[in-house]
Amino acid sequence: MSYLGETVVESDNINVRTGPSTSFKVTNTLKKGERISIIREKNNWSYVLLPDDKKGWVANWLLAKKNATVTKLSEATIVLDPGHGGNDSGALSIKKKQEKIYTLQMAIRVANLLKARGANVLLTRDSDSYVGLTPRAKLAESNNADAFISFHFDSSPNDNEATGLTSYYYKKSTDLALASALNVELNNTGLNNRGTEFGDFLVLRENTQPSVLLELGYINTKYDFKLIQNDNFQEKTAESIVKGLDNYFKNK
Incomplete structure (x- = not known):
């Protein structure tokens, strides 16, 4: 499997969802300092490989922000x-x-x-x-x-x-x-x-x-x-x- 790149999570409690929008179910959350691999991107969301080998979608703009306060509004x-x-x-x-x-x-x-x-x-x-x-x-x-x-x-x-x-x-x-x-x-x-x-x-x-x-x-x-x-x-x-x-x- 090829990856677009790796990144280190800069904020706590970033939701991992089953699809690229807030309408999809939350399956996991990311913690500050975790390293993830980006597989592909869609609609400003990234499909990522997590440290436990699970996969899901996260909001690009939250990944790039340091110490963001993550809410349903900030994911939108x-x-x-x-x-x-x-x-x-x-x-x-x-x-x-x-x-x-x-x-x-x-x-x-x-x-x-x-x-x-x-x-x-x-x-x-x-x-x-x-x-x-x-x-x-x-x-x-x-x-x-x-x-x-x-x-x-x-x-x-x-x-x-x-x-x-x-x-x-x-x-x-x-x-x-x-x-x-x-x-x-x-x-x-x-x-x-x-x-x-x-x-x-x-x-x-x-x-x-x-x-x-x-x-x-x-x-x-x-x-x-x-x-x-x-x-x-x-x-x-x-x-x-x-x-x-x-x-x-x-x-x-």
Whole structure:
């Protein structure tokens, strides 16, 4: 049998699973200082040979981290999707600001918090660039993501006509639990929580992974937009989303 290489485990209690994602059963744990051989890699996971000659899958990003705190959240691959970008501005605010600016700001805040918790985070875009809807969903599929979150800000036909945030799901079997876990933590952002709703959005409909689309306020409503552009609101909302993800993975 050929090996890609050997590595020394840098953290305690890294889970060994029967397959390359958190949906597979845990069969063993690795301890700091153990030497393992990497047989092959898939979706940022390594299939490894353990010191007792058993085999299993471990998360690459945890193997590379020293003294990581290993939790279900830190084992997860999460794709964050800042809506719009490039020549797609999204909705216009009450002050004619473009939605795409704030979706990226929010996604980056969430990404930074998740990375600090040890999660493997991928963004569909990290700059003001255009990305098609199908590639956004495909990024989650190709990386076997444990969760996909698309960030948006709502708009009503007339200014100052609506307010609040909504968590959308498409498939009850895979998406609703994620949408509910996130939505329940969004009650204290300062915006009315409109709850979870079915949403026929392409990034959800064509996504094979657990997926939600968050509309985090009405950008063309004066009250909502005042919060949307506020650093404290963005940070509080990002923290609420991470808390919702933490609870979601704990309960899986």
